[in-house]
Amino acid sequence: MAPTTRKKLILNAFVMQTPGHLNPGIFRYPGDQGTKYKDINNWIALAQKLEKAKFHAIFFADVLGGYDVYKGPANLEPALPGSSQIPLIDPLYTVPALAAATKSIGFGVTVSTTYEPPYSLARRFSTVDHLTNGRIAWNIVTSYLDSAARNFGLDTQIEHDERYRIADEFLHVTYKLWEGSWREDAVSADATGYTKADAVRQIHHKGKHFQVPGPHLCEPSPQRTPYLFQAGTSAAGKKFAAQHAEAVFVSGQTIDLVAISVKSLREEALSAGRDPNEFKIIMGILVIVAETDEAAYAKFEELKSYGDREGALALFGGWTSYDLSTYSNDEDFRFTKTPTIQSIVTRWASTVPGKKDLKWNKDTIADYLAVGGVGAKIIGSTKTVVDELERWVVDGGVDGFNFANVTIPGTFDDIIEFVLPELTKRGLFHEDYEVPGGTVREAYTATAGWKRLSESHPGSKYFWRAGEEKQPFLEDASTKH
Amino acid sequence: MAPTTRKKLILNAFVMQTPGHLNPGIFRYPGDQGTKYKDINNWIALAQKLEKAKFHAIFFADVLGGYDVYKGPANLEPALPGSSQIPLIDPLYTVPALAAATKSIGFGVTVSTTYEPPYSLARRFSTVDHLTNGRIAWNIVTSYLDSAARNFGLDTQIEHDERYRIADEFLHVTYKLWEGSWREDAVSADATGYTKADAVRQIHHKGKHFQVPGPHLCEPSPQRTPYLFQAGTSAAGKKFAAQHAEAVFVSGQTIDLVAISVKSLREEALSAGRDPNEFKIIMGILVIVAETDEAAYAKFEELKSYGDREGALALFGGWTSYDLSTYSNDEDFRFTKTPTIQSIVTRWASTVPGKKDLKWNKDTIADYLAVGGVGAKIIGSTKTVVDELERWVVDGGVDGFNFANVTIPGTFDDIIEFVLPELTKRGLFHEDYEVPGGTVREAYTATAGWKRLSESHPGSKYFWRAGEEKQPFLEDASTKH
16 A cells, blocks of 8 residues: 555644643653643644644643542642642633634643533634634533532532433534524625524523523534534443544553444444544554653653652542542552452553563552553654554554643654654655644544534534525424433 | 823723624724624734723623514514624633733623632633733623523523622632632742642632532632622622722713712722722723814714614613513603603713704614613714813713724724823823733732732632641631622
8 A cells, every 4th residue: 555545643732731631740850841831822832833743633631620539538639749630720711822823733622511501611612613713622521520510519420321411412402502593604794784684593492401592692603513522431421422523532551452442432433323434533642752762761761750659649539539548558459359440450550561460559550640641651762653553543443643741842842753754754644734724623534625514413403504494493303302 | 280190091992702792783884893703813903902002901791692682582683683792702712812912901801600600710710810911800790681591591580689699609709719729829830849738728618509619720820819890880789899899880971970870889899898999990981083073973973874773772672671662663762651761761862962852762762872882972073082081080080991892993093093192191091001011900000019809808808828827718708608
């Protein structure tokens, strides 16, 4: 196969507006700019650098509560010195400033469906889609931290699967607002008026969880519905993703396991009536690269020496709800009586090369999580890293990568210097944006003009096309949810 | 009195992110950029122009529903062609981009306390305060449109005075998060860690309307609490303003009436224990200025010829809840049996020069509201306008003006060309920012270093000062609300 005909990868930079995203303590590493997380000019510089390197998007993680399970309950102290995702600002406010300073790179932002009404969230995304000329993607989450639930007046979180049922109705409300409330050609902005009087309608949504008569306050934006990401791993999460997501984040330690996830996600999407070719699967990964394998491992160990172990255990507590402070350090979790932790460390253990017999106690977990989170890590020279990325694509079946960072901008600088040229040489990465100045949807599909949801997406049934008469909003659609 | 010792005015530009703010239909006026309301670069250019002219702030209005009372109920059609505040995007997302392109001008944004939880709103403002280096002000509103309430799942609005009681508790929750959750010196960002483990605490708020344990997710921002604006005119609104606002917007047609409001607001603030010198009163006003009085009136009439009368009546419906379509055009509202409308038009009638006997029917109201809203209008030459502004200051007792726009940027261009030089010459306007690169609070108080709430403000009781030991959050303060 000629290299130029190969499937081109989608590449994102994965960040969070906090000093310590997946790297508690690393802000102390020389040159790291984690402490500048609230400096808008620093983010502008990063966006311009990533755009110059032709990254598809910058992806912002977010949570709405603190990691307060470890040594808890409700104890944030272990998370604070290392900055385990605290302090943390709201990422959606930075995006328009980055868009004003760039042209083609997209922006993904994590926003929860659990703690904000769909009517105002729809307006926020329409606003940012307008201000960025269609360069916003929404990573739909339902939230997982009890600490967030408590701050929104709940005693505990809404039950997991119920959160997904709420999210499903939530999405349909927003589709109605984005796709069905203003006719495609509603705005003429000419001598006859700004908006045609008969081209805006109420959506009359009356569901189990939401009552939203509409209409939407915003005129149709370039993408209408922002490009939709999701990262569900549970059964309910996967089903939700198969219905709604246009791109899915996956995470995992081994290619075999991820390949199974990828296959089942694609099958689920197919059975939900979606066109599987529109369904992109993006793998979260940490890459530490240098001139040689040895240099890369040395860099990794050096970075890890800055990692904050207490902060790492705080992250573990928030992610899993298990407080490891209640376990002795003698406990080897490969043989623990807590099946969840056992299953987690068993997966991790299989990926630490040359250390099959490593005892997986608290210290080992802290060490493992001090740098780069729970996903796969690739450490090595250009050849090692690119060979491995290629294996994830060929054997794992993923469409692209979400590169985690250990240092900002260091991790991305290294990827730009060592990885991207080789990926391009192998025909795996584009030399330029396929649709310069286009929307995120056009960037991800590499198709000029593909600005809106496809016909196989459930949001498309609400399209109100140019010239179609104003009818009361579809009763069956509005009462179904 | 030497001109240079006179009280310097505070001047804002009053805008809204919609084609038609207080000027339905005017987007059709040649050169008006209303239709570019969703173009971030257009806003950047305006902010830079206003900063060059030394405006204190740009003030963004906002609403969360449509003006659907006229010819209603729930009928937006009359509002659409003229763009009576629809379409409308969320203004807070533009601010960081404007801050990145400017240095000293501030940004005020209207956000309601009625439809969003205090925990997430506190984070939004902390985020923007960080990203702008302390240049954000919050115009606190409780919302007045039934159309908004319905879209947040309510059958009708929460009762007016109850909205203010909720807002009062809401404010105390946010003060606790902003001022009392992180110690002043909580962040060290050095080898010992990013945040000191003992310098962040929960707020344990359990009130009638909100339960928010905290802690706040954001580290202390330059202002902590954003600079606080409010515009209450009801008894409950004034009481709220006297407690919480650092600057109050007033509106009115005559100096005599505004002088009474100003006096009563200052007295109310005094009796609430506030330092009246910290309490700024800003007057909303429309200025149409040209070389001569005649030229200014001609410009006003020309602008008005573009005004959309149906859109004006839609605005009236939203503001007053009265649907004028149910009244005949023979009805002269000076003598109507609807006392609210009678009182409104009687006030307006007194301000239209040379037309004391004008019949105030529907058409007159539409004409009056087609350009510049319900506040005072000053039309004339430089001398006429500046003399009149000076009278508002000397006799009315206001501290500054919020200049409405009819065209963007035309109205502000005229003010910059014809009004500001004369105001400066008379010693009424600064020649440069008193605190270049400072916060909004420093700009409004013209005092370098005055970044936070003053000691006489009710939010100050929650201050957690540097070095103070971690105590459980004040029980009396947290249980009071």
